[in-house]
Amino acid sequence: MVFADRRILLGVSGGIAAYKAAELARRLVSGGAKVKVVMTRSAQEFVTPLTFQVLTGEKVATTMFGPGSEPLEHVALGQEADAIVLAPATANLLGKMASGLGDDLLTTILLAANKPILVCPAMNCEMWANPAVQENAARLQDRGLTVLTPEAGELACGAVGYGRLPEVETILEALARLISPQDLAGRRILVTAGPTHEDLDPVRFLTNRSSGKQGYALAKVARRRGAQVYLISGPSNLPAPYGVERLMVRSAREMLDAVLARFSQTEALLMAAAVGDYHPTCCDEHKIKRGPVELTAHLTQNPDILRTLAPLKKKQVVVGFAAETRDLEAAARKKLQDKGLDLIVANEVNRVDSGFAVDTNEVTIIGKKKLLVHLPLLSKEEVADKVLDQVSALLPPVGKGKSA
Ligand code: C5P
DSSP, X not given: OTTTTOXXXXXXXXXXXXXXXXXXXXXXXXXXXXXXXXXXXXXXXXXXXXXXXXHHSSOOBOOSSSTTOOTTHHHHHHHHSSEEEEEEEOHHHHHHHXXXXXXXXXXXXXXXXXXXXXXXXXXXXXXXXXXXXXXXXXXXXXXXXXXXXXXXXXXXXXXXXXXXXXXXXXXXXXXXHHHSOOTXXXXXXXXXXXXXXXXXXXXXXXXXXXXXXXXXXXXHHHHHTTOEEEEEEOSOOSOOOTTOEEEEOOSHHHHHHHHHHHXXXXXXXXXXXXXXSEEESSOOSSOOOOXXXXXXXXXXXXXXXXXXXXXXXXXXXXXXXXXXXSOHHHHHHHHHHHXXXXXXXEEEOSSSSSSTTSSEEOEEEEESTTOEEEOOSEEHHHHHHHHHHHHHHHSOOTTSSOOO
């Protein structure tokens, strides 16, 4: 759990999107974070401090002086936190931060803060497009703050354009990156995920029960740890993880072409996709009509992507996945050898809480030199972290051993 016991300072300034900050606070708290909220005076015109106090279980800080203020809060709050998130950040807040002003509790905290800051602007689209606001956002980015781009859509004022507060999921993921170790920074990681579809005719296909969840979790967590991630996904309804470049493919043969095009520029390949082993020998141009009681379909073997890559492998760390219904460890070890892998992640798929389509997984990581790590039932993101720990340990130092 990336937010467990992490201290997050949430600064809320006065835009209508302040109501969405309540949901952000709730999600952080439910993720295990200790959230302290600071509100500007105008933010309190939109949402009351009580809303955040109830959601976070903490008194909300609103003022530097007078009743309710604590001495030295303006210094302590930005230093005690692990990270600061400003959501929404108004044009006024961006301007004050860019100019180094500290005329209220929040801006003063930001001047004294020594922790990573995530800025989530939200405002009218013309305001966001204003050169002064753009310059202020760019200045903050240049100083090392992370500034998200507002999302496009219909705004509270009725206008349509860039100005919406980024989705809570996007804010959470950007924040998760700020508090995660960046041990994969500068690494190029290729991940495959999901099932493949092998067409029988224009409306029917052969597939499997993979949802893509484990592969998407690997892509998300690798990016969170600083990697540049390229995700090749079979058909899946999951949204592209924040900051990850994604290519959607359909069949095993399309996936092979996509992986081959990228493999040489990659330092690690995580082959989590459940690639179909066969495709119908001929795909009918027209829908097959209901006809005889028995119908025979001829299948041709698909290329094995990992085996095809084995002779092309240079310094890449290559990880395979083995979904098995019996003799898990022995079958996985055999695949490790046969497919020329550095690691294999094995899981039993005939359980209800592990394997296909669920959010949890119980896996064993097997490597060369007797590496054997049995993990308990974990969330797929936690499994991703453990797998990436092993990958990280096998990668040559940054700058060395890069493939062509
Ligand atoms: O042999 P099996 O399909 O069980 O091996 C699973 C591993 O091999 C997975 O990492 C999967 O992505 C990969 N694979 C592949 N090409 C195939 C089938 C599976 O690379 N045609």
